[in-house]
Amino acid sequence: MALDSQPAGDARGDSPLSLEEFSSYVEFGDDDRALLRALWPHVEPRRDAIIADFYDRITRHPSTRAIVSDPASIQRLMRTLRVWLEELLLGPWDEAYVQRRRRIGRVHSQVGVDHAAMFMAMSAVQSRLCEIANASSPEPCATVSAVRKVTNLDLGLMTSSYHTLQQERRVRDVQAILVAHLPAIALLIDATGVVQSATPAADWLCCRPIEPGLHFTQLLDPSLVAAAELEHYVTRALSTRNDVHLPRVDTTQSDEPRTLSLTLVPFDSPAPGVLVYIEDHTHAVNAERRFQQQERLAQVGTMSATIAHELRNPLAGISGALQVIAGGLPEGDRRAPILAKVLDQVRGLNRMVTDLLAYSKPHASRVESGIDLVALVNGVASDVVADYPSVQIEVAGEAVVSVDPHMARQVLHNLVMNAAQAAGDGGHVQVTVGPHSVRVCDSGPGLPDAVRPRVFEPFFTTKIKGTGLGLPISQKIARAMGGDLLIIDGGPLAGACFDFLLGR
Numbered sequence: 001m002a003l004d005s006q007p008a009g010d011a012r013g014d015s016p017l018s019l020e021e022f023s024s025y026v027e028f029g030d031d032d033r034a035l036l037r038a039l040w041p042h043v044e045p046r047r048d049a050i051i052a053d054f055y056d057r058i059t060r061h062p063s064t065r066a067i068v069s070d071p072a073s074i075q076r077l078m079r080t081l082r083v084w085l086e087e088l089l090l091g092p093w094d095e096a097y098v099q100r101r102r103r104i105g106r107v108h109s110q111v112g113v114d115h116a117a118m119f120m121a122m123s124a125v126q127s128r129l130c131e132i133a134n135a136s137s138p139e140p141c142a143t144v145s146a147v148r149k150v151t152n153l154d155l156g157l158m159t160s161s162y163h164t165l166q167q168e169r170r171v172r173d174v175q176a177i178l179v180a181h182l183p184a185i186a187l188l189i190d191a192t193g194v195v196q197s198a199t200p201a202a203d204w205l206c207c208r209p210i211e212p213g214l215h216f217t218q219l220l221d222p223s224l225v226a227a228a229e230l231e232h233y234v235t236r237a238l239s240t241r242n243d244v245h246l247p248r249v250d251t252t253q254s255d256e257p258r259t260l261s262l263t264l265v266p267f268d269s270p271a272p273g274v275l276v277y278i279e280d281h282t283h284a285v286n287a288e289r290r291f292q293q294q295e296r297l298a299q300v301g302t303m304s305a306t307i308a309h310e311l312r313n314p315l316a317g318i319s320g321a322l323q324v325i326a327g328g329l330p331e332g333d334r335r336a337p338i339l340a341k342v343l344d345q346v347r348g349l350n351r352m353v354t355d356l357l358a359y360s361k362p363h364a365s366r367v368e369s370g371i372d373l374v375a376l377v378n379g380v381a382s383d384v385v386a387d388y389p390s391v392q393i394e395v396a397g398e399a400v401v402s403v404d405p406h407m408a409r410q411v412l413h414n415l416v417m418n419a420a421q422a423a424g425d426g427g428h429v430q431v432t433v434g435p436h437s438v439r440v441c442d443s444g445p446g447l448p449d450a451v452r453p454r455v456f457e458p459f460f461t462t463k464i465k466g467t468g469l470g471l472p473i474s475q476k477i478a479r480a481m482g483g484d485l486l487i488i489d490g491g492p493l494a495g496a497c498f499d500f501l502l503g504r
């Protein structure tokens, strides 16, 4: 077993049992030592039997059996136990003895032998030794007492470092977890650029595992090395002995844009080298970008709502006036088709105004229980089929839920209508109703990768006549209901798929 080279317990701040204190406390004196030495000739012939009994107990009990299942370690344990037993009775009980016992304690702590197992095992050894003392010693009482003292001494010494070792192990475990999950990577490289050591790095950052002699340009992703001009800056840090801080390095790894910062800290001891500290700020930068975008959208939203409000009445007036003028034109008038076109455009503007007002309106949900979702979806489906008669809409599943039926209908109408438009003539739409969500999928061409992340962005549209507000409004309503609206990968039909999560 590999033993870590730890200093003795007292050097690490344990409060270990001291030989002097123990000896004075329990009066473990020369008489006891002499009695133990006198007992050894009676114990030695039974040594193998004692050890066999010791091992037998360990293997018979489930709590200890698992720890010594490896045959090689069993052999080592049996051999070392022979020596231990001899030292127990013959001494000398000096500082070297104390250190050997502490070492055994550390081995036990590493292999997972706990206090309870130690007490049980020592108690069994103690009984065997006392039996022999009672049967063979001319002073059985005093010899049994000496056996008790020395076995207790050993127990105290062996278990004294347990607590600190366990704490150290816990700290190491926590450190390992911290290092493994750090959003930063630290590399130590020597003056020739060879990686000496590194914290575990994300796959996107490292091309291969660290091996001796690996240059940092072979370890790190080439696009990062190039984007950060790392070779240049490592040389500079090494030659000037000054820190180099690269606050923002934009790079693309595995097709994903990343924003990193790099800090290079030169060091001299034990040999010249550079610590390269790489932090990944991609999430923070994206979050900041999203936040700014949302801020901008909120401003645009407020402004649009004000404009929409102002436009609504004049638009209604224009549309009414156009209808009156168109109605007054004689049949076959050449101006009629032009007026019809203008009227159509005014209707488009009206639609936009209505959508804008819907998007900026705060949505308060009024939940009703016992809403039959399938009935709601069927109602929506028949409305949509009226506009898209060649699309087949299939509704499956069942659920009676508590929702705001008006809001749920708005979202479903938008989703099913979008799906029907995407499916096109002769296409299919599949709506699957469940107690927590409704999934709407279509047989259309699907959402291109470039479009997917933007479908909930207001005013983003791929349709010629769309306002780009349908899906954002639906998502806003779904969220106001305590649910959400999500794009789903790999639906049952070839096209796009959305999940309307109902929330509370």
Ligand code: HEM
Residues within 6 Å of the ligand: 001, 058, 063, 064, 065, 067, 068, 072, 073, 074, 076, 077, 080, 081, 084, 103, 104, 107, 108, 111, 113, 117, 118, 121, 122, 125
């Ligand atoms: C009176 C109680 C015990 C004594 C005196 C004792 C003694 C020893 C000694 C002398 C060693 C060798 C340490 C070294 O390498 O320096 C050792 C190791 C070990 N002991 Fe114990 N032990 C006791 C209890 C136990 C118990 C109860 C278990 C199992 C539950 C156990 C399992 C082991 C194991 C697995 C090793 C490591 C073996 C290897 O792989 O080298 N010991 N013990």
